[in-house]
Amino acid sequence: MDVLDPFxxxxxxxxxxxxxxxxxxxxxxxxHPVVVPFDHARARASGWRFAxxxxxxxxxxxxxxxIVILAGPxxxxxxxxxxxxxxIEFCVDVSGSMTAKFGExxxxxxxxxxxxxxxxxxxxxxxxxxxxxxxxxHWVPLTxxxxxxxxxxxxxxxxxxPYWFGGTEIGKxxxxxxTVLLEREQGDRMIxxxxxxxxxxxxxxxxxxxxxxxxxDGITVFTVHVAEGGIxxxxxxxxxxxxxxxxxxxxxxGLAHVFERIDGMQKTKLEKTHAEATDDFLLYALGGLxxxxxxxxxxxxxxxxPW
Numbered sequence: 001m002d003v004l005d006p007f008x009x010x011x012x013x014x015x016x017x018x019x020x021x022x023x024x025x026x027x028x029x030x031x032h033p034v035v036v037p038f039d040h041a042r043a044r045a046s047g048w049r050f051a052x053x054x055x056x057x058x059x060x061x062x063x064x065x066x067i068v069i070l071a072g073p074x075x076x077x078x079x080x081x082x083x084x085x086x087x088i089e090f091c092v093d094v095s096g097s098m099t100a101k102f103g104e105x106x107x108x109x110x111x112x113x114x115x116x117x118x119x120x121x122x123x124x125x126x127x128x129x130x131x132x133x134x135x136x137x138h139w140v141p142l143t144x145x146x147x148x149x150x151x152x153x154x155x156x157x158x159x160x161x162p163y164w165f166g167g168t169e170i171g172k173x174x175x176x177x178x179t180v181l182l183e184r185e186q187g188d189r190m191i192x193x194x195x196x197x198x199x200x201x202x203x204x205x206x207x208x209x210x211x212x213x214x215x216x217d218g219i220t221v222f223t224v225h226v227a228e229g230g231i232x233x234x235x236x237x238x239x240x241x242x243x244x245x246x247x248x249x250x251x252x253x254g255l256a257h258v259f260e261r262i263d264g265m266q267k268t269k270l271e272k273t274h275a276e277a278t279d280d281f282l283l284y285a286l287g288g289l290x291x292x293x294x295x296x297x298x299x300x301x302x303x304x305x306p307w
Contacts, residue, residue, distance in 0.1 A: 006280075008072030015067045022060035027053050055298035058291055065288045075280040085187035087142055089128040089177040090115055093195035094158045095168045100196070100227070103252035107226045110252045111194045112153040114224075118192075118259045119146045126187065128180055131156050132173035133165030134200075142184060170199035170235060171210050174221065181219055189219040190244075192262065193235065196227035202234035211241035220244045222262050226255060 007013065092115075098108040119127060129140035129152060139156060140148045158165070174191065181189040191214070202210075214221060223239045223246040225231040236246040247262075249255035 006074055008074055010071060012067060012071040016064055019060040019064040019067070022063070023057050026056045026060065055295075058295040058298065062288060062291045062295070065284055065291065069281060069284050069288075073280045073284060074278060086122070086125045086190060087128070087181055087184045087187050088122070088125055088190045088192060089130060089142070089181055091130045091132060091173050091177050091191055091193045092156075093133070093168060093170075093197070094131045094156055094161055094165055095133045095197065096158055096166050097168075097196050097227075098158045102226060107196050108156075108158055109153065110255055111224075111226055113252070114255045114259050115192075115194075116149060117256065118263065119149060121260075121263050126184070128177075130173065130177050130180070131165075132169065132176070133158075133161070134167035134169050135164055136173050136176040137165075138176070138180060142180065168195065168197045168199050169201045170195060171201040171206055174210055174214065174238070178214055178217060178219060182217060189217065191219060191221045193221060193223045193239075194226060195223070195235070196225065198232050199234060202232075207234040207237050208241070211238040214238070214242045223247065224249060224255065224258050224262075 092108075092111055094108065098111070099106045102110045115129075124144065126142045126144050127140070127146060127149065128138070128142040129149060131137045131139055137156075139152055170193065174193065177191050181191070211221075219242060221239045221242045222244040223231065223235045225235070225246065225248045228250055231246045231248050239246040247258040249258045
């Protein structure tokens with residue numbers, strides 16, 4: 001590290017030659033000695049001479065401190081940690097089957113409630129919301145402001161949607177979510193797929209192709225199956241290839257537990273930031289106040305007489 005690194009404007013330190021020259025001149029100048037009579041005692045003026053020279057040097061020392069402060073002294077802070085952002089895209093099935101009874105409500109309502117609970121546990125991440133059937137609708141862009149999620153459920157209830165959302169095309173939905181996540185250059189990428197049925201556009205190796213694309217882009221897929229029966233093999237395969245997992249939730253309590261497990265598997269990451277330079281004026285300011293106090297004290301007696 002360069003010795004001048006502790007200063008923002010190191011070139012200002014060149015002005016220190018002025019107070020140094022003043023101090024040298026103060027201590028080397030001869031002056032005009034004054035003869036002082038002493039009765040019955042030997043004159044010893046060397047101690048007073050030193051005290052007077054020191055008092056005369058105080059303004060120059062104060063000027064030196066001012067120059068150092070103007071140079072911008074700084075110090076390096078300890079590196080801090082910050083949360084690594086996770087970009088999470090919720091991909092929610094709104095096909096007609098999502099209106100089936102699930103607990104006290106239907107599958108769609110339970111899924112949206114579980115998502116809202118999950119948001120509270122992952123404060124600080126960026127979330128997006130995509131609805132799909134046979135078509136895809138990006139309802140909420142990736143954002144750390146989760147207020148839009150709270151308002152979404154009534155608008156996208158499956159019974160309120162046009163007929164072209166009636167089917168289930170998971171492959172199309174995952175690729176649409178991939179496009180959204182690729183717009184984010186920083187942070188981890190994750191898709192949480194919530195569905196209750198089989199997809200019309202998977203099978204015949206199509207799931208492998210989609211999974212490899214997601215994996216190559218660093219996107220992890222977690223699948224939540226909100227229906228009785230087994231999880232379709234295609235979505236299980238996609239989750240496994242991308243490093244995620246597929247879960248089955250037969251009731252709202254199981255759905256909440258699934259989201260808790262996803263939260264535990266996708267831990268919040270912290271990284272150390274670089275040390276930052278901050279101003280470091282305290283010691284110099286205290287030194288300046290000390291010199292001012294000494295100068296004020298010396299002005300009451302440690303000075304040459306005018307004659």
